[in-house]
Amino acid sequence: RWLLFVAIAGVLMLVPDLAHAHEVADGDAGYIRQTGGVLIVPFIYLGAKHMVTGYDHLLFLLGVVFFLYRPRDVGLYVTLFAVGHSVTMIGGVLADIRANAYLVDAVIGLSVVYKALDNMGAYERWFGVNPSTKVATFGFGLVHGFGLATKLLEFEITPGGLVPNLLAFNVGVEIGQLLALGAILIAMGVWRRSPATPSPPTLPSSPPDCSSPDSNSPDTSPPPDPYRAVPHAQPPPYDELPSSQTLVKATLIAVVVAAVLLLVAVLPGEYGIDPTGLGRMLSLTKMGELK
Secondary structure, three states, rough: HHHHHHHHHHHHHHHHHHHHOOOHHHHHHHHHOOOOOOHHHHHHHHHHHHHHHHHEEEEEEEEHOOOOOHHHHHHHHHHHHHHHHHHHHHHHHHOOOOOHHHHHHHHHHHHHHHHHHHHOHHHHHHHOOEEEEEHHHHHHHHHHHHHHHHHHHHOOOOOOOOOHHHHHHHHHHHHHHHHHHHHHHHHHHHOOOOOOOOOOOOOOOOOOOOOOOOOOOOOOOOOOOEEEEEEOOOOHHHHHHHHHHHHHHHHHHHHHHHHHHHHHHHHHHHHHHOOOOOHHOOHHHHHHHHH
């Protein structure tokens, strides 16, 4: 209980910092204000950057997929979050719906706390209820999207190209979410297969004969279930986890993708450095030069 209290208190202390997680960098804000017209690629980049650097999103996403290991389950929950996030972000900007940014960011911070408690099975132990994770994921996706819409409205984006730029920004957010999710799943795959991770209990192939107990016979009772503390979590079967070879390949692919994005997008878009020449073609170098 004390460990749980300390964990909750620690996260709540981070809530003021989480309020800055939806902030758009000053350079990006200046670019948004100074440019007009349809700029698809730059706004895709800005959306992806927001997601990859938005640790409130990443913490909540980590909490959502923490006990998931089947691709269809991961895809379902990430889709619910993405749909909720997209609806309020696009709708909030187009409908010019404004709210107190600090209040919205406080709720976003609390969403991380909520998911952490849910993963620890706190609601079932405390209140005897197990809230729907799907509903919570979609609902907090709505809140996260509304937080971003509130920030974007502060910049008074020029009407010219508003809709296509906003849609491009949302596409970038989802691309950034997939990139972040890939890194999270690789890291969790390595952790789950590491020797430090408790193995799921292995039941004996046939029940022992308890009619004549023998003090010299080995104890065949299954080890304690490490997932017992979380009633709704199921231990992932090792044969359904990615193999070590798959994780190595995924890591190499991630490194290559990161290197390409660094050269083609990040260096031009952040610093105006364009080693490949593609940044200027994609209108990203100008963004870096304006920062």
